[in-house]
Structures are given as C-alpha cells and as structure tokens.
Amino acid sequence: MELSPRLEKITTLIPKGSTLADIGTDHAYIPVYCSKNKITKSALAMDLNEGPLSRAxxxxxxxxxxxxxxxxxxxxxxxxxxxxxxxxxIAGMGGLLIRDIIEKGKTVIDDNTILILQPMIAPVELREFLYSFGFNIEDEYIVREEDKFYNIFKVKKGDFSPSDSDLYIGKNLSKNSPDEIEAYLDYKIRVCKKIVDGMKKSDNPDVLMLKKYEAELEIYILSKKELSK
Structure with missing residues (x-):
C-alpha cells in the first residue's frame, strides 16, 4: 500500500508499538499502513458516518x-x-473542526497522549486554540503535494507562549529543508497578498480583517528575509 506524501509523513510521527485512534478514518489508510509496517500494536478506525466505515x-x-x-x-x-x-x-479536516473535536473530547486526552493533527485549512486558528488550551506543538512539518502545502502538527499537553511567527508560520520547522520553507513562505505571501489586494479594491472592506491580513503578510515577508540571511 502506498500513501500520499501527506499521509505517509503522518505515519512517521507515530511511535512504534503505539495504540492508535484514527479520527475521520475514511478508507482506514493510516491504520492499515501502520499495521502492515508494524508501527502500531492495534488501531481504532473511527468515523462519523457508516459509509466511510464500510470502506474502511x-x-x-x-x-x-x-x-x-x-x-x-x-x-x-x-x-x-x-x-x-x-x-x-485527526487529519484531512478543517482546523476549526479539529479544534471542536479536541475541545469536546478533552477528557480522553491525558498528559501522555500524542495528537497528530493535519488541518486542511485554518492552521493559524488551530495553533491559537492549542496554545491557549494547554497544548504544545512539539514538532511541525510542511508537506508539499504538487502545488499545495500541508501543515502537520505533533502535539502534547504542555505550556508554551508563542510568538507571532510561531502562530502564523509554525515553530521547529528546521527539520524541513530551507528550500521547502522558502517555497512555503512564497506560497503564503502569494495567498495573503491576493486577499489583501482584493480587500483593498472592495467598496466596503472589513478594516479589522484587512489589518489582520496585512500584519500576517508582513510576518511572512520578514520571515523570508530572515531565511535568506
């Protein structure tokens, strides 16, 4: 069984001998791959709907x-x-949905639980929630598939006071190559600039949101300059 780069990277963060719960499992690709490669002792493939579980x-x-x-x-x-x-x-969902799942299910997460999270959108909002809710992103990775970039977080309970750069870009990205980080920053600059330009052309822009995206754009630009030094 071959996985996409995104899913394969997730499996590399699972310690050998773990018991796994894959939330929103769909086809159970991650549990099957982990069992096949003797990464996990056992796994639960969990989903909200019967259809994905039948495929699993x-x-x-x-x-x-x-x-x-x-x-x-x-x-x-x-x-x-x-x-x-x-x-x-918890992978392949929006960051806000992942946030809600963690918040509602906090009683099953203890000090030793490892969360591996891969938001499709809203990574900044997910980081903000994690840091404010008593979690620490211990490692973060960027995975590129064609023209898309994905953030993958390895998270445990813990205290950490993030900088703006930690929130918008991520911390501990040194395990990614400089070329990968630069390409990711270029992508974020393009996306953010497009949003800012579009809002400026609007007849009635949301001033607070415009300032937010302008500040975010500045963080990406400064981070790229730092990377180039």
Missing amino acids: DINIKKYGFEGQIKTRLSDGLSNLLPGEADVIV
Whole structure:
C-alpha cells in the first residue's frame, strides 16, 4: 500500500508499538499502513458516518488486519474511551473542526497522549486554540503535494507562549529543508497578498480583517528575509 506524501509523513510521527485512534478514518489508510509496517500494536478506525466505515472494513479485510484494526462509529472522540489510544490522528479536516473535536473530547486526552493533527485549512486558528488550551506543538512539518502545502502538527499537553511567527508560520520547522520553507513562505505571501489586494479594491472592506491580513503578510515577508540571511 502506498500513501500520499501527506499521509505517509503522518505515519512517521507515530511511535512504534503505539495504540492508535484514527479520527475521520475514511478508507482506514493510516491504520492499515501502520499495521502492515508494524508501527502500531492495534488501531481504532473511527468515523462519523457508516459509509466511510464500510470502506474502511473493506480495506482492513483486504489486508487481513481484522484482528488488529477495529472500526467504530463516533462523532469525533465521543466514543473513544480514556486510555484506549496513546496516539490520536485527526487529519484531512478543517482546523476549526479539529479544534471542536479536541475541545469536546478533552477528557480522553491525558498528559501522555500524542495528537497528530493535519488541518486542511485554518492552521493559524488551530495553533491559537492549542496554545491557549494547554497544548504544545512539539514538532511541525510542511508537506508539499504538487502545488499545495500541508501543515502537520505533533502535539502534547504542555505550556508554551508563542510568538507571532510561531502562530502564523509554525515553530521547529528546521527539520524541513530551507528550500521547502522558502517555497512555503512564497506560497503564503502569494495567498495573503491576493486577499489583501482584493480587500483593498472592495467598496466596503472589513478594516479589522484587512489589518489582520496585512500584519500576517508582513510576518511572512520578514520571515523570508530572515531565511535568506
């Protein structure tokens, strides 16, 4: 089984011998890959809807992992019991939805739980929530697939006071190559500049939002200058 670069990177952050809960599992690609490569002892493939779980069951049976991977209907973490998983993956969703899942399911997250999060949108808002809610992003990675960039966070409970750069760009990005970071910053500058230019052309722009995006754009530009030194 081959995974996309995004999903494969997620599996590299899962410690060997872990018990895994994959939230929003869809086809159970991550649990199956981890079982096949002897990364996890056991896994729960969890989803809100029956359709994705049916697809997950097909893949699990195809590769013969019925004994190691169980599917479970669950709205986020609602049907995960405390202590059932030491690694929780929540990937391929919006950052605000990931935030809501963590907030509602906080009782199953203890000091040793590793969260691996991959927001499709709103990474800044997710970072803000994590840092304000008693979590620390221990490592962060950028993965590029064609013309898109994805943020992947490895998170545990802990205290950290982030800088603006930590919130908008991420911290501990040194494990990514300078070329990857530069390409990511170029992408963020393009996107942010497009938003700022569009708002400035509006007859009635939201002044507060415009200032927010202008400040964000400045952070990306300054970070790129620092990278070039």
